[in-house]
Amino acid sequence: MQPEFPFLTTRKVYSVSELVASVSELLTAHFGAIFLEGEITNLRQPSSGHLYFTLKDTEAQLKGVVFRRQLNLFDFTPEDGMQVLCRGRLAVYEARGDLQVIVDYMEPSGRGAARIALEKLKKKLAAEGLFDEARKKPLPALPRVIGVVTSPTGAAIRDILKVIRKRNRKVTVRIYPARVQGELAADEIAEGIAYFNRHKFADVLIVGRGGGSAEDLDAFNTEKVVRAIAASEIPVISAVGHEIDITLSDLAADRRAPTPTAAAEIVILESEQWFRRIEDDRKRLVNDFRLILQRKRLTLQGLESQLTDPRHRLSLLRFRLDDVATRLSSATSLIVQNRRFALMDYHRRLLPHNPARSVENLKSTLKSHHARLQEKIRRLVDAKRNSLTHAASLLDSYNPRNVLQRGYSITLKERDQIVIKDAEAVPVGETVKVILARGALGCEVKRHSS
Structure with a gap:
């Protein structure tokens, strides 16, 4: 059986996706990075942030896209009707088979560039305050x-x-x-x-x-x-x-x-x-002067109604001055008298607290204390003297020499000068020293007796 399409046995059959991918690869390989100039139309930016548009001239159009990460690098905002110069690469959008340019750089061209440059200059000069109303000067009137x-x-x-x-x-x-x-x-x-x-x-x-x-x-x-x-x-x-x-x-x-x-x-x-302005100013000045004169006239009438005979006012002031002088004199005398009574009362209350009287009392008390202190010291000295005499007499009575004067003696070992209190402590034949009231004896022990 012969195949229905005999040419299929000698040629490669592409799927749609394979063909679109191959075309895209061929476009990229052949053209590489391209520069393209045209007018932006059908501009839209969905929630993805990517920018989709059509780039056209008088005879043809081509779809274009700028991905969000590249769009953030642009120093201007693309708009419909703007003439731009783009750099990018050709590709085929596989889902629809559309030829498009993927743009990675874009700048305005022609009047679009001039308009953007003008906006930059406007912002710069405004930032310096050159457009501020505060610096503007008034125009001369004439x-x-x-x-x-x-x-x-x-x-x-x-x-x-x-x-x-x-x-x-x-x-x-x-x-x-x-x-x-x-x-x-x-x-x-x-x-x-x-x-x-x-x-x-x-x-x-x-x-x-x-x-x-x-x-x-x-x-x-x-x-x-x-x-x-x-x-x-x-x-x-x-x-x-x-x-x-x-x-x-x-x-x-x-x-x-x-x-x-x-x-x-x-x-x-x-x-x-000018004539209308001058006439209006004249009428306004006349009205202002009339109002001023009327106010001054009313003020003058009010002042006139307040004026009185100065001699009458002087008499009133003289009477008032005499009254004030009288009251001042009375008040002064009363103040002086009150101050005198107060001073006398202070003197009376301070008299018992006279420092001189207190000093005399203190002197008398001090003299009495001094006499009593001297008497106590004398008695204390006598008591200490008697106690000392008694102690000296008692100490004298205990003096070993005084005991020896009464016929007693002290016996010592000849060798080590130890007082002998027990006869058994000295062996027979040993030499002892006997101390008397006057002088000492060297003795030899012959025997012990009880």
């Missing part, structure tokens, strides 16, 4: 000289001059010609602002241009122009573009005008507006 930094041939200067001529022809306008777009525009605008400040040639500055595309306004979004406006000692009005365009110069200026025409209208009020 400027005599207005400085304008703009293109001398553009519509902006014509609109400014038209408004100023209409409202106040006596105001002087000084123009510093500067490019308002292109590579040299930022340098010339910044130099124009510095020029007016160096020479003090204006009371207020208008810096701006007419409307245009976002690229046309780039000079007014540069750091150089913003710092020149912030450093200006002369108040600056920024008048850039139309009402929908807000540049960094608008944020740094002391006042923002949506158009050059509006800037001129802010600086120069119409004559009728």
